[in-house]
Amino acid sequence: MSAELLAFAVAVPLLGAMLAVVTVTRQGSETRASPLLNWVGLITATLTTLVIIFMTGAVWQQGPLRLELGGWGVPLGIALRADGLSAAMLAMANLVALGTSLYATGYFRSNDEALHFWPLWLLLWAALNGLFLAADLFNLYVMLELLGLAAAALGALTGSRDAVSANLRYLLVGLLGSMTYLLGVALLYTAYGTMDMSLLADVMRAPGPTDGTALVLMTAGLALKAALFPLHFWLPPAHANAPAPVSAALSALVVKAAFYLILRLWLELFAPVATFGASMVLGLLGASAVVWGSWRALRAERLKLLAAYSTVAQIGYLFLFFPLLAATPPGPAHDQLVAAVVLMALTHGFAKAGLFLAAGLVQQQAGHDRINELGGTAQHLPATVFAIALAGSSLIGLPPSGSFISKWLLMQGALETGQWWIIPVAASGTLLAAAYIFRVLSRAFGLEPTPLRFVTDARTEVPALTLALISAAALGLAAGPLWTLLGLDAGGGA
Helix, strand or coil: CCCHHHHHHHHHHHHHHHHHHHCCEEECCEEECCCCHHHHHHHHHHHHHHHHHHHHHHHHHHCCEEEEHHHCCCCCCCEEEECHHHHHHHHHHHHHHHHHHHHHHHHCCCHHHHHHHHHHHHHHHHHHHHHHHECEHHHHHHHHHHHHHHHHHHHCCCCCHHHHHHHHHHHHHHHHHHHHHHHHHHHHHHHHCCCEHHHHHHHCCCCCHHHHHHHHHHHHHHHHHCCCCCCCCCHHHHHHHCCHHHHHHHHHHHHHHHHHHHHHHHHHHCCCCCCHHHHHHHHHHHHHHHHHHHHHHHHCCEHHHHHHHHHHHHHHHHHHHHHHHHHCCCCHHHHHHHHHHHHHHHHHHHHHHHHHHHHHHHHHHHCCCEHHHCCCHHHHCHHHHHHHHHHHHHHHCCCCCHHHHHHHHHHHHHHHHCCCCHHHHHHHHHHHHHHHHHHHHHHHCCCCCCCCCCCCCHHHHHHHHHHHHHHHHHHHHCHHHHHHHCCCCCCCCC
């Protein structure tokens, strides 16, 4: 029965999206959302999260799970697979999505926005779960396309000119990234006659020009979707102009899914092909992203734009691990680095979701998110400002957050492999992160001559605060279970 949970992880949100469309009511020529729409969304979100929790528990106890749909084995059938890495990412993604769903019930006050949000949101959720569980390269492409289409439509939900323009650019960039990825898949299928990753890993023993070309194409396409510098140009306007729940999903989940695929491909499929030089390219691009993204976040005038540029910087940290992984032979030290990069990705997912949800609440209640005009926010929205502070502490890397442990292991790996250049990059990124977070907090705690009157709602404040709290404390204090889930020894590193 445990393996069947993999199918439910995709089927439940997909069914929920269909039900969300069915609940639409018509009054004359107008289409309106049924009062049941929010309940359909919340029930679907809860059931999907419960499925993932049970699935994660099964992976914890039994090890990797695999399901061949319809009883057709590879290479003819479609297979789903869950191991420690995918289970960890799924757990983070679904908890963030659950909090975002609860937040959306209080955030969307327009009937039309809620009407379009829930079907697209649940479709994105189904594609996200399918991407983390897909066991072959073509189904990964299908899920990437569904994810990109749903994300672009959600980002343009407000209908404003800036939002539509930014997300049209995001859609075109996403299509370009998907097609580049698909070209690499086509090369591998032509050479080996299969797209199942486990079968490909067995036959790709001797690196050749075809494998190297596929590695470059697939990594470039996914790097575009992950907004790795300098391919990040689409991210800040798309994330900053989207509704807050959508911004949280784009930053915490969608770009993280592309990074997950790069990590999985480099560790499992292209391990014999990926050279240290290629890893250094990713590391240098990651270093540039850390410095450039942090600097632009410090200079940003709007809170959501600051959070968007912060995402560019935090994605850069993840790619700093690649040259360390390439220079570290298989063994405990290599395993610690893998766990550290996964822990940082999880922490960033929770922190960025909490930050964007809090920023959306500030923007909605104050009528703007201009940082220099946020005086009095701490007095009227104390829980929201506390969420910003907690999420910010995770982005900075303060203990006991998971990013503190990850940065510690990052710098330890840099010392052990002789890659000293990573240390000043990580240090400068940390200092710049502290500067832009404290800049926001200093403005929020300032006083205004005429205090604004804010109206709060537990449906929006509680999810933002909870997700930020998980990033700032829970992941760092409970990092040991992640090591266990990944099949590593927790006693050797953190």
